[in-house]
Amino acid sequence: MRKTLIEELEENGYVIFEDFLLPEEVDEIRNAGQNLCLEAPKESRTVFSTVNCNNNQNKEKYFIESGDKVRYFFEEGALDDKGDLVVKPENALNKVGHSLHTDHDIFRKYTFSHRVREVCWQLGFKRPAVPQSMYIYKNPGVGGEVIPHQDGTFLYTEPVSTIGFWIALNDATVQNGCLQFIKGSHKSGVHRRYIRNPDATSNDLLTYDRPPPIYPASNFTPVPVEKGTCILIHSQVVHRSDQNKSNKERHAYTFHVIETDGVAYSEENWLQPSPGTSFPILYE
Template identity: 65%
Template sequence: MRNLLINQILEDGYAVLDDFLTPEEVTELLEAGQNLHKDAPKEERKVFSTVNATSTQSKDRYFLESGDKVRYFFEEGAIGENGELQVDPSVALNKVGHALHIDHPTFSAITCSNRVKEVCWQLGFQKPAVAQSMYIFKNPGVGGEVKSHQDATYLYTEPTSTIGFWIPLEDATLQNGCLHFIKGSHRSGVHRRYIRNPDESSDELLIYDRPAPLYPQSNFTAVPVSAGSLVLIHSQAVHRSDANRSDRSRHAYTFHVIETENCEYAKDNWLQPPEDRPFPVLYERD
């Protein structure tokens, strides 16, 4: 498996492992995710968007300080002008993050499983740590587009080490918003970064260091996958997903692993662990 995984990621920037989770594990994660909305705060509903450049997360400490917490982010189309829900609460959320792997036992069990450790081992990680985790809803009708991006924009390490683990809990299809990749784009470097604003007087807590590149849509390859598969994503691979305009949801659980041995996690990354709660390490090679 080691050579196959490494070769595919080096060639395309991503790799797919079918049947990574058992049907029972998929059901358990899906049921846990479907219940997350019950704990979402009612007094202050935060919208998350990767498309709207003026979205509130760049100015909001609720997002900035979510690295070691479980916090709730709604779809733009689910919230009215006065913060009222426009849809049923069960389909209103965009995502929940970014510490499910720490604070929710169901997601922690999968994230820290021997299977995940084995993949990290095969990929050559010496001392892997989990930087963040997210439950992504992509609910029918309101599940928004995720713009073309690289994960290294948000979780930058030197040298490059970040690998995304993306696990669909329902079949991801062309109709409900499967991932699309530009094959080989991981060899083109980091195109821009999303960082903490060095200007402490600005109300923009987070900024991009340069404009967004333009990626021709014809360059993307759709990657539909079945529930329980694992998609491994190189941090520099350009990928996106379309809005879900179908009548079927596309729930997914995703987390990101970084190397911590002879590798530096950038101090200006938007997500920073508290000093007393560092990123949890999966294992350390002897």
Template identity: 60%
Template sequence: MEQDGYVVLEDFLRPAECEELVAAGLELTKQAPDSTEKSIFSTIEGERQQLKDSYFLESNDKISFFFEAGALGSDSKLQVDPSVSLNKVGHALHLLHPIFRCYTFSDRVKAVCQELNFLEPSVVQSMYIYKNPGLGGEVSAHQDASYLYTDPIPPIGFWIALEDATVQNGCLWMAPGSHKSGVHRRLIRNPDKQSKEALIYDRGAPVYPQSAFTAVPVSKGTCILIHGNVVHKSAHNKSDKSRHAYTFHVIEKHNNNYSPDNWLQEGKNAPFMNLYTTPQIE
């Protein structure tokens, strides 16, 4: 982690455990809203509907559904089967869904946090990511700390491959060592309350050369630990195979500041739960 900014933990979950989570993820697709007010998720500069969208801002304590841009027509009606229409579901699966809660607050996750010397690790958000065949959109190069800024100790991401992640279906690409150069820009709550944009970036998008990135293909059940400052991305899934993943972010609460202008904030219905003391089952 210190050298590259990420660590690959193979066999973090057993195949049957991955299959249980995939089944839960597919079940969620049946609960997606059928209204015309569908929220699209995209990280590409210029496609920032979600940054103005109260649906996104208010998803900290809910199970919310975000569609792929390519899944919807101009009338917001689905152009594809609902089972392959979603980009992701978030951001409170770890609180509200019994299966995802069970895996998030597991002894395996606790053991990793102890290895990382966390004193009070707390889960702030969780996401099920679909990366569906043909539709799974590009995730542009970014640092997780841009969105979940903490100081002085950065957040850690747990990214768990529930299916084989290959170069063809959109595996992660990491820029080794990039975590040593600080936080390059931040997404913050807009101080201009009259603006239509609830969230803004504090500076322009950095440009990263493709040569800085290394593909990290992994097999089903692998967990990639991601330092909050390491730059990473994934490509469009142009293959015929999905690349489902479950990911959540952990912050150190002890002697560490979670920025009050981060988009996601702790709330009455979405407390940042201590990993060491929170039971797997309510």
């Protein structure tokens, strides 16, 4: 007999849902992601140009303001000093975020689907909201490493409530950079926070409140999955992914859900709803 979702999540810090999406549904999302590559506005590249001396601050401002927009984030080395592409458009993007779930019909359909609502209901959510979403490319040979982190570092709530939905749009293997987890690490709390810098005199708009912890590589368990699989990710479980060194893409669509009933979303978090608005409620 399979354990309940809550029991599985509390045991390992993640839950694997095979066949969460049908093949044709995966194709629809992946095609939408491919189209985003071709639609990326040229002006978005200038933010990542190394010519501008305020480059880092411009990047942070671009990032902070992406919460209610569809914005494009490029792979390191995809642009030259002038912001011109040096790779094919389909290989240039690292990710697109962070409002696909509200501003794009295809991603909105799958984020607010009956399946997602059912999972959240089984997890005990009363009034879940979706603060952000991302299309992650992890392209062949250029898809960058994602360092060990916890989602709660970026989307902190009290009490803990954040759950990530990570949907594989290709087979995710060790070779192309599947997710890797430290099982049980969610039981050790949030190790550090990524927040809006309280120091108004600093050039850094965003900052970490503590140095990065060191996690031995041997502690991580690779979790290869087939396309259409959804991995539920506890906000405190430590996870990472290697660079894609293969010749196969590893696209994924991911979004996060938080509880809003009796739960406080930190005002220090980098991502904040636009003034006068709130994050969209999943059940409405």
